[in-house]
Amino acid sequence: MVDKEEEALVRRQLDELHAKYRTFGEDQVVGYYPPDAPDDERHHFGLAGTNVDGTQWQAGDCSVRFPLHSVSKVFTYGLALEDNGTAEVLRRVGVEPSGDPFNSITFDEANHRPHNPMINAGALVAANLVAGRDVDEKVDRILACYRAYSGNPELAVDQRILRQQLRSNDRNLGLCYIMRSLGMIDGDIDEVVETYLSACSITVNAADLSVMGATLANGGVNPLTGERAVAREHVRDIVSVMMTCGMYDAAGQWASEVGIPAKSGVSGDIVFVLPRYFGFGVYSPGLDVHGNSVRGVALCREMSAVFGLHVFADPQDAILGRLAQPTPAGDAAEPSSTPTRA
Numbered sequence: 001m002v003d004k005e006e007e008a009l010v011r012r013q014l015d016e017l018h019a020k021y022r023t024f025g026e027d028q029v030v031g032y033y034p035p036d037a038p039d040d041e042r043h044h045f046g047l048a049g050t051n052v053d054g055t056q057w058q059a060g061d062c063s064v065r066f067p068l069h070s071v072s073k074v075f076t077y078g079l080a081l082e083d084n085g086t087a088e089v090l091r092r093v094g095v096e097p098s099g100d101p102f103n104s105i106t107f108d109e110a111n112h113r114p115h116n117p118m119i120n121a122g123a124l125v126a127a128n129l130v131a132g133r134d135v136d137e138k139v140d141r142i143l144a145c146y147r148a149y150s151g152n153p154e155l156a157v158d159q160r161i162l163r164q165q166l167r168s169n170d171r172n173l174g175l176c177y178i179m180r181s182l183g184m185i186d187g188d189i190d191e192v193v194e195t196y197l198s199a200c201s202i203t204v205n206a207a208d209l210s211v212m213g214a215t216l217a218n219g220g221v222n223p224l225t226g227e228r229a230v231a232r233e234h235v236r237d238i239v240s241v242m243m244t245c246g247m248y249d250a251a252g253q254w255a256s257e258v259g260i261p262a263k264s265g266v267s268g269d270i271v272f273v274l275p276r277y278f279g280f281g282v283y284s285p286g287l288d289v290h291g292n293s294v295r296g297v298a299l300c301r302e303m304s305a306v307f308g309l310h311v312f313a314d315p316q317d318a319i320l321g322r323l324a325q326p327t328p329a330g331d332a333a334e335p336s337s338t339p340t341r342a
Contacts, residue, residue, distance in 0.1 A: 002055040010049070011057050013307075013320060017299060018047050018059035025294035029286035033069070033266045034164075037285060044268075045295055046206035046283040050214035052276065054223045062206040066283055067161050069265035070102065070118070072146075072199040073126065074242060075212065077117040079145045080129040081234040089129060092184070093122040095237075097245045097252060102291065103171055105178060113184060118245040118263065121175050127196035128185050135191045139198045146202055148229035149212040151222050155202055162194075162201040169193060206269075206281040213271045213279020239273055243311075247297075250290045258300055259310030268293040272300060274309060 002010075022045060032042050046061040081089050094108050098115035107114055107121065114121035132138035139157065147155050172193050179185040185192065204212070215222045216239055220230040230238070242261035247254040254262065262272035268285030270293055280303075284295035304310045307320035 001053050002051055007055055007057075010320060014047060014049065014057050014059045017302065018045065021045070021295050021299050021302075022060075024298055025286065028288060028294045030289055031287045031291075032285050033268060033287065042285055044283060044285060047280070047299065048206040048210040048282075049278050049280045050207075050210040050223060051278045052214055052218040052223050056207065056210065056224075058207055060206075061283065064283065065203040065205050066267040066269055066285070067158060067201050067203050067265075068209075068269065069200045069267045070123070071209070071263050071265040071267075071269050071271050072202060073118050073123040074216075074238060074246070074263045074271065075146055075149055076123065076130065076142060076196075076199050077126045077241070078230045078234055078238050079142060080117075080126040081237060082231060083131040084129050086234070086237060089126070092129060093117050093125045095241050095244070098249070100249055102248045103175075105171075105175060107179075107182070107184070112182070114179070116241055116245040118241060118251075119248075120172060121179065124172065124176055124192055124196050125179070125185055127199065128187060128192045130195065135194050135198070138195045142195070142199050143202065145229065146199075146204075146212070148222060148225075148227050149215045150204060150208040151211050151224040151227070152204075152208050155204065155208070157198050157201050158203045159201075161203070162198055165197040165201060166194065169197065172196065200265075204269075204281075206283045209269060209271050209281025209283070210279050211281075213273045213281060215279065216273045217275050217277055217279045235275075239275060242273065247292060248290045250292065258304045259312055260300060260304055261311070262300065264292045264296070266291045268296065270296040270300065274311070 044061040044064050047059045048062045050056045093114050094116055096115050100106050102119045114125055116122050117126045130138045147153050176189045176192055215229050219232045220235045221228050239261045242263050243255055245251050246263040260272045264270045270282045272280050282296040284293045286294045288294050
């Protein structure tokens with residue numbers, strides 16, 4: 001368990017990080033979501049972390065809501081794995097980084113499938129694989145899944161955002177028609193796209209996002225509610241594809257330099273997961289050329305380098321508090337007898 005001294009130390013460290021990056025990178029921003037966002041919304045910056053024992057830290061604008069957009073791909077992929085099993089999902093969508101922008105019309109030609117579920121083509125296939133009689137049932141199941149991850153029963157699809165997405169949706173429609181012509185997707189194209197965009201239009205805040213990450217860090221069990229959101233056997237697949245494919249066409253550099261499984265969205269949101277320790281949610285809407293949050297990426301780089309959070313770093317280098325390593329709920333594994341730094 002995280003004791004009061006540890007909790008206070010991490011809170012102080014995160015407050016210092018938030019203050020340091022509050023005005024960072026304004027000259028590096030190339031766009032915002034939405035593009036016409038008013039100035040007072042462009043400067044939002046929230047940082048939240050949730051430990052696998054349920055301890056939570058927040059700094060900045062953690063109550064501001066934003067659409068998940070591409071971060072939703074992580075959790076819909078998990079639901080597709082639950083509904084179809086690993087072998088069938090892998091047959092339909094790969095796990096290799098594409099090296100191309102997230103909306104590229106490119107495929108793994110050798111295996112006749114999209115490269116991975118973190119780009120639009122693969123995410124559309126994952127949405128197609130979610131069980132349900134129609135769009136409404138599929139979206140209801142996605143919402144129930146996301147609520148289990150976040151512990152927030154109020155999560156909902158923002159219908160205004162969904163309508164906006166549906167109006168500017170030609171590329172996703174084109175992707176689906178191409179994939180259906182190649183036998184990579186089936187069913188009604190409009191329903192597939194609406195299911196996918198409904199998931200993208202679910203709104204959360206940074207605190208919700210950190211709990212969703214912590215649920216993955218905790219073996220699929222929500223650390224606040226104790227509810228299982230995804231079977232343990234699928235967590236490794238989800239987190240692995242976040243590590244290799246989660247940061248658009250900068251994913252390889254991210255895996256090497258930052259080394260924390262993560263997924264970004266064009267809202268300016270990033271969720272990252274350190275298995276067995278915690279999940280973090282970051283929100284800052286100023287975007288770089290890859291469509292990633294400028295502040296969010298810089299902050300994650302610093303947390304990796306300064307606090308030693310790279311998954312392949314020497315544990316001796318980690319200095320973010322002195323977080324105990326509790327056994328994830330439902331695990332039979334023995335807890336660590338010595339507090340470890342996380």
